[in-house]
């Protein structure tokens with residue numbers, strides 16, 4: 650987007666709160682026109698304070714989900730059944746750390762501070778996806794997470810590649826490529842178990858039974874109860890509603906479950922000829938709200954582990970900062 654771009658002298662990278670109040674209406678209409686024309690908004694462009702705040706909230710929650718999401722699967726790295734599986738799982742968990750980094754960086758382009766975002770995560774003032782508050786009870790859970798949780802993430806994130814905010818959209822392009830590897834490794838793992846011994850097949854089925862409904866909840870509350878959706882659609886941060894994406898995910902998963910030789914735990918799931926989509930059963934939203942409020946099986950464990958990792962990593966951050974200073978001083982000296 651170029652139309653609402655201010656020269657650097659008058660447009661600090663991160664205008665202070667309230668800058669919008671004094672902005673000329675011309676800036677606002679240029680922003681609206683750019684969004685309407687599907688142009689990208691870039692960090693130095695003028696943007697409404699509420700647009701910036703919405704993006705920071707969404708990107709932060711997304712970043713937090715990536716790094717908290719490392720925990721349930723990391724539990725299985727030491728117990729992976731073969732070297733091949735261990736290598737795959739380690740690569741996947743490392744990818745999630747990378748996704749967190751891209752996303753925290755994208756939030757920083759909006760003026761957010763990484764320390765502040767992490768502080769909000771650790772103190773419970775910002776959320777991460779509730780799906781990661783469920784435990785990984787068996788090895789098959791690694792497969793179910795890859796197939797269903799990463800699969801739901803892809804369904805959510807592919808449209809974000811066209812998000813109006815440039816840095817977020819570009820981060821999503823790379824994230825989605827890696828997510829599709831995650832989804833495939835989960836599918837392949839479940840397929841191997843499903844075709845294995847009766848006990849392995851039962852383990853795969855049990856994992857799918859436990860992860861199916863929480864995966865559907867990943868798309869967020871029904872459209873009628875989704876408080877931020879409408880404005881996000883106007884701003885083209887969001888391109889499809891929660892219910893649309895959830896339906897798309899169900900329609901993708903049904904034939905995949907059949908190929909896997911596994912059933913989805915929903916007796917009401919059936920093809921609706923008229924709609925050209927699957928009907929599916931009612932989601933237990935009371936469970937969703939309860940987990941979101943902190944009462945899931947692992948909320949406490951996840952956040953405690955995250956805080957500990959942050960504290961134990963303090964020396965790494967200090968060393969990196971000291972190295973950066975040394976490096977820039979050396980550069981200046983030779984310049």
Ligand SMILES: [Fe+2]
Pocket residue numbers: 715744745748824828
């Ligand atoms: Fe990810």
Ligand SMILES: [Fe+2]
Pocket residue numbers: 745799802827828831
């Ligand atoms: Fe992933």
